[in-house]
Amino acid sequence: MSDRLGFGGWMILTLAFVFFSVPLGMSAAFSFWEGGDRYGFAAYRWLAASPDLGNALWLSVQLALATVVSLVVLLVPAMIFMNLYAPKLRPLFEFIAALPFVIPAIALVAGLTELFSGEQWGWLKETPFFLVIPYFFLALPYVYRALDVGLQSIDLTTLTEAGQSLGADMRQIIGLVVLPSLRSALVGSMLLTLAVVVGEFTFANVLLFRTYAVFINQIGQHEATAAAALSFASFLATWAAMLIVLIAGSRKKGER
Numbered sequence: 013m014s015d016r017l018g019f020g021g022w023m024i025l026t027l028a029f030v031f032f033s034v035p036l037g038m039s040a041a042f043s044f045w046e047g048g049d050r051y052g053f054a055a056y057r058w059l060a061a062s063p064d065l066g067n068a069l070w071l072s073v074q075l076a077l078a079t080v081v082s083l084v085v086l087l088v089p090a091m092i093f094m095n096l097y098a099p100k101l102r103p104l105f106e107f108i109a110a111l112p113f114v115i116p117a118i119a120l121v122a123g124l125t126e127l128f129s130g131e132q133w134g135w136l137k138e139t140p141f142f143l144v145i146p147y148f149f150l151a152l153p154y155v156y157r158a159l160d161v162g163l164q165s166i167d168l169t170t171l172t173e174a175g176q177s178l179g180a181d182m183r184q185i186i187g188l189v190v191l192p193s194l195r196s197a198l199v200g201s202m203l204l205t206l207a208v209v210v211g212e213f214t215f216a217n218v219l220l221f222r223t224y225a226v227f228i229n230q231i232g233q234h235e236a237t238a239a240a241a242l243s244f245a246s247f248l249a250t251w252a253a254m255l256i257v258l259i260a261g262s263r264k265k266g267e268r
Contacts, residue, residue: 036247043241055237065242068227069210071140075223076209079147080202083155091159092190095168109156112149117214121146125219140221147215151208155201162197166190203253211246 044051059065094101112120124146128137136142171193175185191198213225222230228246232239 036244039240039247040244043237043244045237055235055241058235059238059241064222064227068222068224071222072210072224073206075140075143075147076206078141078144079151079209080155080205082144082148083151083201083205084198087152087155087159088191088194089186091156091163092168092186095163096172105156109153112152115149117146117150118218120149121215121218140223143215143219143221143223147205147209147212150212150215151205154204154208158197158201158204159194162194165197166193199256203256207250207253 041051043055044053046052046054091105094105125137128142128145168190171189172182172185175189180188210224212223213229216223216226217229228239228242231242
């Protein structure tokens, strides 16, 4: 491996490691600082005793799960249809999936707020689950790419024809054949959506909902060490989610 990387490759890896590890290490050290030369778990104890943290985190998790469900319910059938019957629509799907990258978050939330400004939508705008709509578009590129890679890795046409030859309809084929084959892609898209939604700040802050990211920002104004502790814990949780995705992908390869 060292022969393949060479000196330049090792230098790039070293610089990348320093670039990511030094800020993380400093944040972790600051989260344990109690003033002067004292270090301890005061910030973590304060967070453990705070009921607002649990409420904010639970709200973000609920929003993430609702976003995952809406994305899977809408995207999976649409992408299966596109791959089976309308492959010429792929450029359109790619374009739509890339739009959230180029539309500013403020413009998106302002447009959606104006779109749902009628009296019939007043009840929805007053609930935190209104955030599921902008979160849907925010997570769309990641979920689309994960599902697209999963669909490209299986012979969807053969699986569909085999299921139809056995008398199954499309609902049964999707539920009993396609979705199990997309297990790692679905897990990956779910974890990516969870990371995106839990870490999202702009939408929730503009719409005045206290999600996990908004909570971190608020406590950072008067409890800097607690905010650092939460950021460090969030980073570790993100890496754990990535590890789960890698393990799920390696198991699927092993089963093949």
